[in-house]
Amino acid sequence: MINIAVLGYGTIGSGVVEVIETNHESINHKIGEPVHVKYVLDKRDLSDTPVASKAVTDYDIILNDDEVSIVVEVLGGVEPAYTFATQALEHGKSVATSNKELVAEKGAELLALAKSKNLNFLFEASVGGGIPIIRPLNQSLTADEINEITGILNGTTNYILTKMADEGTDFDEVLKDAQNKGYAELHPEADVEGYDACRKIAILTSLAFGMQVDYEDVHTEGITKITETDMKYAKALNMSIKLLGTSKKIGDNVYAMVCPMMIGKNHPLIGVNDVFNGIFVNGNVIGDVMFYGAGAGKLPTASAVVADVIDAAKHKERNIMQIWSEKKLHLADIGEFEHKFFVRLPKDSDRSKVKEVFGDVEEVSAEGVTDEFAFVTLKMKEKDYQEKIKAFDSVLGMIRINVK
Template sequence: MFQIALMGHGVVGSGVAEVFYKNRKSIEKRAGQEMEIKYILDLRDFPGLAYSDKFIKDFETIVNDDEVKVVAEVMGGLHPAFEFVKRCLEAGKSVVTSNKELVAAKGAELLAIAKAKNVNFLFEASVGGGIPIIRPLHQCLAANEIDEIAGILNGTTNFILTKMIREGMAFSDALKLAQELGYAEKDPTADVEGIDACRKICILASIAFGKHIYPEHVYTEGISKITLEDVSYAEAWGGVIKLIGRAKRDENGKVTIMVSPAFVSGESQLASVSDVFNGILVRGDATGDVVFYGKGAGKLPTASAVVADVIDCVKNWGIFKAPFWVAEEDDAVLDYKDTEIAFYLRVRCDEADKALNKAKELFGEVTPLRVPSLTGEVGFVTGIIGEEQAQKAAKAMESAGYPVLGKVRVLDY
């Protein structure tokens, strides 16, 4: 009998218990072992549940019980999750988690402990929720040299942008609706400012490139400055705006990584990913482009991924098979200012032709974008240009009397 402990009984934690007890027979059959949840750690009381007798309030009970072989951490946050997970691994217990903040910040350290103790640290639910992405990246695509990953990694921002694109809803109204529907938190900062997507692309890049990429080294920009005018110019260009997390390795092994809004062509597979769905594109040298698609969050999809990791730990007890990467080298991540990309800009002007001529002078050749309903301004898309050069050119446009009203990167996916 494999005894399991569950740390946290919030949305995901209660989902884990629900999935486990609902599908227990098939779960045990797939694991090849009888299983039981022995403890559920939470400071709150949950009377009236069929498993109310499982609740405890002291973590020491879990870490000191040798019968507990697998621990599922679904508390969220960095502390005390990190301390609890570290001690469980050091005690010879396998740990699974849905905690993207924990994996993005401490993954290399925790994986090293798991490997030394010959236990597992698995985190399928930390990136795609119910979308399988960690295991395929680590196992199914292992024969590939993966040089690039890009995707829509946050369902909340994708929902907001979808409402802006399809219904002409202002950002503030779309955010309010997302909160009413439970897609966005009361404090939506982690979602709308790209922090959540940053943590996820860091995890994917760490797996793909074998070195820990820390969120604090990643340039991150959210969608809070995107306007309906920007959406209209994207449509005139032939695409849509998406919040994209992307990581690319160059021939020297250096990593360019960023989270930002971007123009994406209407022909791209990512352009059709809408509402709360996520889409993750992986470019391998053998497979070409592979796209993983589905709901990136939600109680039961995320819980399903957590339970699947529990099954994996039980089936492979005594065998380390988690993804693995080493602590990051200091110069692993390139300064985003040293990279090149195309940009869309919209500027205020009285005469569009004069503004476009100035843009050509500063940016090189540009493609004009016109939206008939928008007057007193003009939009354009640059060619490939250095990030730092684009910033200087945008400031020069403003100094020349053409205030920049919007600036978004243009990607080729």
């Protein structure tokens, strides 16, 4: 019997209990012994829930119960999750978590602690919800050196951008619709400003390159400035606008950023729409691979957490995660990062000056947009773009184009 404790009975916590119950037969078969939820910790009163008999509010009961070998942490946020996870490992219990804030900030430390105790700290659900990406990076793409990871890592913003593109409506209107449908929070900053995607690309970058990436170092822009007009231009260019978290290794430099970007019809992420997530990886021998699925949601996320529980149960006293070093990875200045730039200027802008400043550009016209002048630059460094664009007083908009 594998006894586990679930910390937090919110959406994901109740999903974990549900998945273990629904698929208990196949799960127990895979582990080789039955898995049993012995405790559910929550501050709230759970007496009216199906887990009333398992409910505790005092974490010490879990820590001091030697029968509990795995702790599932699905509280979210750094504290008390960090203290709870540390204590669990110190008490000889492996930890499975869906908590991106915790992993982004304390992942290296908790991985090292788990390794030192011959336990496991697993976090498949912290990036991409149900999509297997942490384990493939850790165990499948091991023959490769990673050149690039680029992902659509946030379902809310992908839903908003998909709706804006399909229906020709503006950001504010679609956000309201998403909030009504429960796809976006009342306070949507974490999603629409890119903070959520930022933590996820920090985790993926740390794992891919083996050193700690501080999410605060990742240049992050959200989607609030994307307009109906941008969508018309994207359509004219046969591209889609996506909020991407991207990191690339070029020579010894690692660049990472989160921002809305245009991608073309041949990019593997082009078909990732609505609330779905997709993660594209390029390795030096495997080439391009892509992983697609539900990036959030109760059951998909719980599926990933329970897969971690199964892995932890099958690897008692055996550490299986490739750890990343606590040593800080100094991200390179994104000024050196190269893209093409899609730029919108007022109609009366001096076109000969555009040519003079940017050289050959591709002019773009979009259906129903008559009072602007828009163009796409050649591939160039961010800092060169930022320097050159100063020559123009009024810039209506700029979106980077991801060039593979």
